[in-house]
Amino acid sequence: MSLQRRGYKDKILKVDLSSGGCWREGLDEKVMRLLLGGKGLGAWILYNELSPHTDPLSPDNPLILVVGPLTGTTAPSAGRFGVLTKSPATGAFLDSYCGGFFAQTMKYAGYDAIVIKGAAQEPKVLVIDNEEVRIEDGTAIWGKTTAEATRSLKTTYGEGFQTAVIGPAGERKAPIAGIFSDQRTAGRGGAGAVMGSKKLKGIAVRGTGTVEVADPDEFEEAVWIAHRMLRMSSQIKRLMTDGTANILELVNVAGALPTRNFQFGQFEEDEKLWGETWSREYWKRSIACHGCPIACSKVAYSKIRDIAVDGPDYETIFAVGTNCGVSDKEAIIYTNYLCDLYGIDTISVGGIIAFIMELYQRGMISADELDGIKAEWGSGDALVQLTEKIAKGEGIGKLLQRGVREISKNFPGSEDFAMQVKGLEIPGYLPRAAKGIGLSYAISERGACHLRGAPLIEILGGADPLTTDRKAALFKTNQLDVAVIDASILCYFIKFGITLKEVYQMINPCTGFEYESPKELHKVGERITTLARLFNVREGFSSKDDVLPKRSLSEPLPSGPAKGQVVELDELRSEYYKLMGWDERGTPTEEILVRLGLKQILTE
């Protein structure tokens, strides 16, 4: 049976913005069986099409959009597309995912992947209307905010079009710029800067096709089971009622809520920022991505500014809230709003501002050097003012927008508390209070990330966060599971209701690949993770880059339930490499490449 009747469209769209040309290629079934789709397909294309040591902002760096076999089917929470490229923030492998309504539209238009290479001379918009592909002039919307650009594209081309745009920050290639689709974003790692370097302001896609699956009856049954399990999950109910921030109180109680640039793990004003508090005081309604019964997104209406924002989510509340000592919810909402409009990653913005606040605390930077801004812990005003500078790239913002690692080069000694890994700012769980999560930050291919296998059960109950015993194995299992989710593509939140087994039960009747067991699917995850690793190794990354800042390694946590703790990273990392079959530098061995079946399909 053709791949087109088995969850795929068997079509990769390739666009060259330099020449203005485009063409289509099919999928290789052998490869698809090994790598499934989504992250797997994207990693495969990226590895093959990008020469090592290419400047991420050069026309030769491809911007790859991907969907998975489940995209556009009735599978729950499958409304998500991936963006893969080489990151301008880290120089490493980047995969970033975005919800909303773009993913299934891209699939209905007939594509498994869209690969954008080259660069235009003038601003462009890529318009995809089913099989018809046009590169149109984007000058009229260049300079506009993400919201304005989105509205303009829908007005110009029609409401049936879904869009992915960059904001002004992406246009000026800030490494913290993301790609925005309606209210959702592929936020981390600077995918927006890559899009901006190609002078591509937006992509508008309309799709009126369908997605077929290999065995519709079996598929429908598996989907029904998945839906039922999601509906019965108490954890998912929490997400529905109080959004992603519903965990904030718990994280604080666990002593893992990053406070004041990761100096502490508990915030004394945490109650003001609990999910329940936001629900009571700010959130008026929920939004769901395509096909998702969870609807975790909440909409906050600012009382004083007459604006609405999708959020703030947990990561934003930690990053620009607790991590900056700020409990002012209006300031947090407005910061979120600015980040969305200008098109930047709130986690990185929060990390940058927290770092500046610590420099200020230590007298290493003055208000004069910050364009007059008094960067005091807890100051909502400072938070907003610094965000404006960063969002617009103005004044001190020109330096700040480049991220914590770049900023710290100007302040000798500050690397110890520059909370980043590989150039990506650290997300919302304190490593010293959750060591498996700490390990995942150090190892993740795209830099410090909480969405690449970080064992959140350390915080949410189910594993001892302070032991290193069997943590590497726990991380590896989670990491491989997540890779499967990113290949299918599903939203991570389904794992609060279903397991890899239920994913497997949908993947088989969808693709017809007849994987023998969930274990075989797990191997797909291992293959994808290894391939991403190979990309980084080829770019020069090794164990020396799988690190954490000194604060996490040798500054004992001063207080809280994890008082006195540091992360014993060396032993955790060694253990992980062994489990993965990598050598002591973190390079996958020949043996593992052969065993995974990767050696046979790699071109070198």
Next chain:
Amino acid sequence: MRVKVIFHGLLKKYNNDIPEIELELREGTTPEDLIHRFKIPPEEVSIVAINGSRVDKSTPIKDGDAVKIFQVVGGG
């Protein structure tokens, strides 16, 4: 010893929908004991805290402590 017990989120249903209660307890009572006493299914509990900080379920409670039992959560 006199102890305050707080039921997080939906767990209050195991205390007649009352989120907080003060109790007289025997010395050495643990959060685990309380979970049994209120007949809360263990799989519905994520973590427990004493006075705002996470503890192991077998930690002995002291006079004047506030013990909070957290339901399972998902998110991040």
